[in-house]
Amino acid sequence: MIMRRSLTLLAAAAAVASTMSIPAQAEEYPSERLTYTIAFGPGGGNDRMSRTVVDILRKYDLYPGNIVVENREGGSGAVGFSYVAGKAGDPYRLTSTSGNFIGTPLVADTNWTYADFTPIGLLASDAMLLVVRSDSDFGDVDAFVDAAKAGRVTIAGSGSAGPERVTASLFAQAAGIEFEYVPIGSGGELVTALTSGSVDAVVANPSEVAGQLDAGTLKALAFSDSARSTNNPDVPTFMELGYDFSFSLPRGVVMPNDLEPAAQDWWVATLKKVIETPEWQEYLAKNGMSGNPIWGEDFATYLAATSAQYRDTLVKIGAIQQ
Amino acid sequence: MLAEIASNLSLGLSVAASPEGFLFLVIGAFLGMIVGLFPGFGPAAGIAVLIPMTFGLQPTIAIIMLAGIYYGSMYGGTITSILINTPGESATVASTIDGYPLAQKGRAGPALVMQAIASFFGGTVGVVLITALAPSLANFAASFGPSEYFLIIAVGLLMLTTMMGDNKFKGFISALIGFAVGTVGVDVMSGQQRFTFGSPELIGGVYFVAVAIGLFGIGELLHCVFKGQHRQPAKRLRISFRDKEFWPSKEDYYQSRWTFWRGSGIGFIAGVLPGSGATLGSIIGYSVEKKVAKDPEKFGKGEMRGLVAPEAANNAASAGAMVPLLSLGIPGSGATAVLLGAFLMWGLQPGPLLIVNDPEFVWGLIASMYLGNMILIAMSIFAIPLFVKFLDVPYVNVVPVIVLLCIIGAFAINASIIETWILVVSGLIGFAMKRYGYSPAATVLALVLGSMAEETFLQSYIISQGTMSLFWERPVSLVLFIVLLSIVVLPLVLTLLNRSKNAREGVSNGA
Secondary structure: OHHHHHHHHHHHHHHHHHHHHOOOOOOOOOOOOEEEEEOOOOOOHHHHHHHHHHHHHHHOOOOOOOEEEEEOOOHHHHHHHHHHHOOOOOOOEEEEOOHHHHHHHHHOOOOOOHHHEEEEEEEEEEEOEEEEEOOOOOOOHHHHHHHHHHOOOEEEEEOOOOHHHHHHHHHHHHHOOOOEEEEEOOHHHHHHHHHOOOOOEEEEOHHHHHHHHHHOOEEEEEEOOOOOOOOOOOOOEOOOOOOOOOOEEEEEEEEEOOOOHHHHHHHHHHHHHHOOOHHHHHHHHHOOOEOOOEEHHHHHHHHHHHHHHHHHHHHHOOOOOO | OHHHHHHHHHHHHHHHOOHHHHHHHHHHHHHHHHHHHOOOOOHHHHHHHHHHHHOOOOHHHHHHHHHHHHHHHHHHHHHHHHHHOOOOOHHHHHHHHHHHHHHHOOOHHHHHHHHHHHHHHHHHHHHHHHHHHHHHHHHHHHOOOHHHHHHHHHHHHHHHHHHOOOOHHHHHHHHHHHHHHHOOEEOOOOOOEEOOOOOHHHOOOOOHHHHHHHHHHHHHHHHHHHHOHHHOOOOOOOOOOOOOOOOOOHHHHHHOHHHHHHHHHHHHHHHHOOOOHHHHHHHHHHHHHHHHOOOHHHOOOOOHHHHHHHHHHHHHHHHHOHHHHHHHOOOOOHHHHHHHHHHHHOOOOOOOOHHHHOHHHHHHHHHHHHHHHHHHHHHHHHHHHHHHHHHHOOHHHHHHHHHHHHHHHHHHHHOOHHHHHHHHHHHHHHHHHHHOOOOHHHHHHHHHHHHHHHHHHHHHHHHOOOOOOHHHHOHHHHHHHHHHHHHHHHHHHHHHHHHHHHHHHHHHHHO
C-alpha cells in the first residue's frame, strides 16, 4: 500500500512535469497514465482477472503509458464502482466487472448501476456448478430433483442474494422443486459445509471446488452456462439436461460514462488483442471460465439482460421489493 | 512411517535449503516481520502487494517466500502489542493483556525475547504436527460444518470472560459494545442492510482493524497524556545482550515450561479449523493458562505466562492453517486466501491431490517452515535492542509519531476516510474504557467473533428447520456441545457443592 502511494506520487509528479513542458494541444489517445481500479480486495477473483489484464497490457506493450493498479475495496464493490462511476468523462479509467457489478446495485442503495459505465467488452463468463458429495445418493440432477420432490433438500451458496442463490432459484424454478437455501460467508466454509454433510448440495464457482472435484471427493452435477466448460467437459449444462435456464456472470471491462467514441473503440480493439494472448487463455483454463467475448454495445445489451434476470429472481425470493 | 517422514523431509530440504530457496526465505521472513510491525498493514495486504515481485521465480521458491511473509508477520505483530499496546491484527489482541503491562514494568526486553521464543516454539510444534498428521487432520477439518463452527466460536466467546479483567460487569458491557458494532453491515440471511445509514462503505460491516488500532493504540496514548506521562523525563533503558535485564529470568522459563506446550497444542487445533483459527487459538490458549494457574490474580498485570500462551498459540495456529489450505484447498483467513490465490497463479491446485502431484512443492514448503522459524527467532532477538531503544525516546515525541502511524495505517487499508473516522472515534472510546476500567480486548474480540457466531448459528438453524437439533445430532457437534455445557455448568455445580459443604461444616461447627 505504501509502495502504491509512492508510485502514485511519482507518476503524478511525472504527469505534472509533462503537462508543463508540452503546450495544451489535441493529442492522440491514449497519451496519459491509466488508472485501473479494482473494486475488491487483493487475491479475489476480480483482482486476479484485473491484474492478468494489466500484466498482459504491460508485457506486450499494448498500452503506451504507465498503468497504475489500485484496490478500492468495500461494500461488495459499491465503493470502488462508485469511485469509477464518479470519473465520468475521464478516458483513463478502467475497472473490471464481476457478479457484484450487477448484484450490489440491486440489493443496496448505491448511486450507480451498470448503466453508469461505458461498456468495453465481456472477456469471459463465470458460471456456477451444482456440486454434491461423491458418496451421496445423487447420481445426477434428476436424482437430486426426485429427492427434492420427495422430501427436503438444502442447497448452500455464498451470500444471501448473490449469483449462487440466483442460480439455485432459477434451477428450482425450471425443475419445479422447492429447496432450503443456506447462505454461507466464504468459499472455504462453503466446501466444508458440503464435505461435513451439513447440506445436500452447494452452488459454487468452479475454482472453489476444483481441488475436490479432481480428487473425486465431490461431484459436479451440472453447469449453469449455456455451453459446457472447457475445464470440466464431462459436466453437462442444465439446458442439455432439460432444465431450461442459463446464468453466468460478466467478467468484463468497463469505463466511466461520457467518453469520446474514439476511446471506447481504442479499448475494444486493444482488449481484442489481449484475449488472443496465451497468457489470457491460460488464465481462463486455470480459473475454469469460458471465453465467449462480446464487445461494445452488445455488452451493454448483455448487462441489461443479466441485470433483469437477476432482479426478477431477487424479487421472487423476497430479497428485494418490486 | 518415520522413514517415510524422513524421506519426505529430506526431499523438502533439498528444495528449501538450496541457496536460492534460503535467500528468498530470509527475504520473506524479514518482510513478514516488517509487515507485522505496521499496525493495519497485515499479512494479507503484504503478500498481495509482493506477489508481482515473485514473477521471475520458480513457483516453489516464490511460495516459500510468500509463506515466510505470512508466518513472519506473526512474530512482528506482537512487538507493537508489547511496546505500544497496539495489536496489528485480531490474533495478537490477547498478547496485549499481559505483554504491555510487562513492558510498563520495565521488562520489555524479557517480554520480547520470550515472545520470540514462544513464537518459535509454537511455530515449530505446528510444523512438526503438520509433518506427522497432515493427511488425517485434513479429514477432521472437512467434518466441520456450520453447527460445529458455531459451537467452537461459542466456546471462544465464553473464554472471553477470563480476559475481561477484575470487573466482570464492565467486561460484559465491553463485549456487548463489540457485538453491537458487529451487527453493522449486510445481514447475511436476508441481504438487508443494517445500520449502514446509506453509506456504501459500511455495507461490508465495520472493519475490526481500524477499531482495534483506535481502542488500543490511540486510547492508550490519550490515557498516557491524560496521566501526564509526556511531562516526565524519559526513562533511560540501556539494554544490550550483555545485560542480565535483557534476558528472561530462570523463573520465567521455569514457570512457563508447560505453557509452551499447552499454548502450541491448543493453537494448532484451532488453526486447523478454517475460520478465525489464530484468534480463537490465542483466546482459548490464554484462558486455559489462566484457569490452570494457581495464581490467576497475577494475569493481566504483566504475567509472563499470559504472554507465552497466546504467542505460542497464534504461531502454532498459523502453521495449523496450512493443513486445510494444502490438503483441502480451503483458506482459513484473509492471508491464507491470498496465498491460495498465489498457488492458483502458479498453476498449483490445492486439494487432496496436491501432495501426490507436487510432492516437491508441498514438502519444500513444509521444510522451509522449519528453517523459517529458526531464521525468525534469530532475527527477532537481534532486532530487540533496536525496538527497545524506541522506549528511550521521550514520550512527548512518541505521541505524534504513533498517532500518525495509526492514522496512516487505518487509512491505507482501504483508502477509506470513513474507516479513518472510525479509528478516531474508537480512540476516544478506548480512552474512556481505559479510564473507567472497561476491556477493549473484549470489545474487539466480540466484534470479530460476534458476526461469525451469528452467521453460523443462523445457518445451523435453517439446516435443522428451526429446531436446533443439529447441535446434538451430529457426532462432532455433540462432543462440542457437551464441552460447552460443562464449561457453563461445572463451575456452578462446584460452587454449590462448596457452599453446601461449607454450610454443613458451619452447622457442625456451630453445634
